[in-house]
Amino acid sequence: MPSASQYPAPRLDSRPAETFTATLGDLAARLEVAAPAATGTVFTGVALATDHVRAGDLFLGIKGAHAHGARFAAKAVEAGATAVLTDADGAALVPDGVPTLVVDDPRLAAGPASAFLYRDPVASMTSIGITGTQGKTTTAFYVAAAAGMAASGTIGSIGTTVGDDFFPPVLTTPEAPELQALFAVMREQGIGTVAVEASSHALVLGRVDGFAFDAGVFLNLGHDHRDYHPTQADYFAAKALLLTPPHAKVGIVDIDSHWGRVLAEQATVPVRTTSASGSEAADWRAEDVTLRAHGSEFTIRSPRGERVRFSTQLTGAFNVNNILAAVAALAESGRELADLAPGIAALPSVEGRLQRFDFGQSFTAIVDSAHKPEAINAALRAIRTTTPEGRLIAVLGANGNRDVAKRRMMGRFAAMFADVLIITDDNPYDDDPAEIRASLIDGARSSVVEITEIADRREAMAAAVRLARPEDTVVILGKGHERYHALAGGEIGWYDPDVLREVIEAL
Template sequence: MRGGAVATGVALSTQTVVPGDLFIALPGARTHGAAYADEAIAHGAVAVLTDTAGAALLPDGVPTVVVADVRPVLGPLAAWFYGFPADTLKTIGITGTQGKTSTSYLVDAALGSRHSGVIGSMGARIDGEPLPSKLTTPESVQFQALLARMGELGAQVVVSEVSSHAIAMHRLDGMVFDVGIFLNLGHDHLDFHGTQQAYRDTKRELFTSRMSRRGLVNIDDQTGRRFHADPELNVESFSIEGRDADWRAIDIDLGPDGSSFTVVGPEGQSARFTTPIPGTFTVSNILSAVAALDRVGHPLEASVAGIARFTGVEGRVQFVPVDADFRVVIDAGHKPEAINALLCALRPSVPGRLITVIGSNGDRDAHKRPLMGRFSAMASDVVIVTDDNPASEDPALIRRAVVRGTRGSSAEVHDVAGRAEAIHVAVDLARAGDMIVIVGKGDERHQIMADGIVPHSDPDEVEWALARRRAAAD
């Protein structure tokens, strides 16, 4: 350490620094956090933790702790500073390409939203009440602060989404989950990880003894079977497809308005569950949620009532109430496998046509765009390709790549510029018995365009499109 000081807090951003804090100066994509040390010190920071490159940017006389790599140090430091809050909680971490948010909310629902904390892409909450949070998995300091706050407010079980970015960037170092859940692995985040193998290997880290005491892995997924066969991992298996798993869903009765099934555990645990949320993926997510809870002391039977009452997460397989003779579903899915799973699950409950509105993000994983078009066209009668968050890219080029994937299908395909206009086209095309599925944004209320962020709401556009359709019919 260079210089001497006593720190009474930890801060990652100059905006959150209060007098007495240790300022954490991380390297960034464009600039080093140490470049903002003067501002942090002006706000009251008494010392800086950084790496060698950051130390070279600091003014003379600033008390400094220099380490080779800040991130692996930051997690244990934050856990220590907040008194190792995870040690007094039962913790469940969920990873997977899709379903993390829904499964975390299913855990909360099974607990009746009592003594329950949730951390994830829709923010953090305890007993159903929101707490401030950003990112799917917050940075180490905020994550440990949330755990500590949840413990203070009476939480006994905390469930967190665990993104591959969070694992790779050491945001969860310094704690061990009681149970880690693996849901599935699809094509995503290759812009960050580089290869599918690197993405898979990063997910695998959650199930090592460094991060979880016990794992629950979906062996209906190829990667889950790989993890289950890995002798270095302490994992149990779950399946809804009749595989020889530790945890199974059997006697599954699927319907357009929900499902019922029996969960059977390795020690003879058994309970019958019902859910108003349709789809096989919902059955799988519930199975993982209630099995994980059983392993932290909340038995299957205690989860039945909460699961039966839970109607879903906003923007995740959300049935929008419409005064029409067709149905509308909104979902946040923006990955090929997620879209395929959603549409295949909904298809049996659609007496008419399945009309899918789909787009793809700009500045992200361009290779997946044709796959998104392909999967949507395989399961849909009508595909309307439009804009999601084009960001700095030309929206027309993104749409063209998605449309390319639909070639050779029997689906009727439309290329429609502007997401609002595409939703209006879908509503105008819909007939009695049809289902419109709008994927990509879910609960988001904005679009990221080349010239900035603009307001947008899929549910609002559906309402306006219906109003326009009714007015035209009068």
């Protein structure tokens, strides 16, 4: 059987095939800044990291947390950059004779400059931006499925899809030069709809500047992703940026949570609200919801009173919220509600999101990417409520080099739902793996649960499948779509579904 552990080699380049050209003078006019001396200098691409520079690029010298990017201008020119865009401090670092355009804030110019070079590619398609602590990836795939997968694109933590083509992920939301280049590739491929996960980092760092999404979706706000944001208010403000002009033409806000209701009041773009819990105040509602182990069925009611029955093969009440948001975003961007149901019903799974596998085993086997407390809570609750029979056997680890304070809580949430918990390693990097496992076990002890510690991830998965009876569910948490296992000695290739298949076949 071919291994699923290799990303399919992209058939496309991550930059458009057509050569786009612009001059520094034209760009200065577009950005409304003083023209540089070398106005006629031509550039054909944009890059903000020397590793990404191709011949003919404009290199963006941006002040970062560690260094001023303009320090690397000489390296960028060596790699083929024809010009540099930077601020006044950066200009002093650029070698003499290199054509340089000076702006106040080069990071904020990255989006507009890239969109300008590629002739505003996203304008030719329906674009949906999605933010929230949980559900971005799933909602992006629902948008693409509803609009027709073959003519849709998604950009997010699983990577970038362009119809059937695929690019592995670098960041959840790529930096603006890569994002705009991907939009240009999508335009060349005839993509009609694109769904983009907008992380809070991306919103703050201007990665989605330079264009307006047709609709910006806000799903929810938890505590899981706070490392970069000092307070919850700061985290909320970052997410709320998506619903601030010029980022989105209309905002779709899920008001089933506190922060959604706050945002619906505060957003400065026109807002349409959604609710899957029967809120009369919502413009878009899900009604008559039936949840099953293998998905759900419900009716979506539009603000105009239309009612269309939807179904999904994906588990979890939260997916009703995700579908409602995806559907409202597309419908508010001009799609017919009734046309959206077949694609949603046909979506078989989203990679690593409560993904079920049938390798011929008698029990239910699931792989899920949950690696933070709230996501573990949501995933295991969804399995437990829709599969009350049988035992839930969960395999759990925690990443090293981050989230130290969250490990006990991860163990605690897992133990609330699992009958058997197998604690193992999940990207320990150079942290002490035994210490990570001890924190998880410490948190899990607050509930009565059978806990086994098996450091080796493959052995842990093998133990889980050996324990499982036909009525049981085995869930492998943490990696989902990831293709690596990061150990102290370095990363090794790893794909949980492949290992799961191997340990099941060895039964």
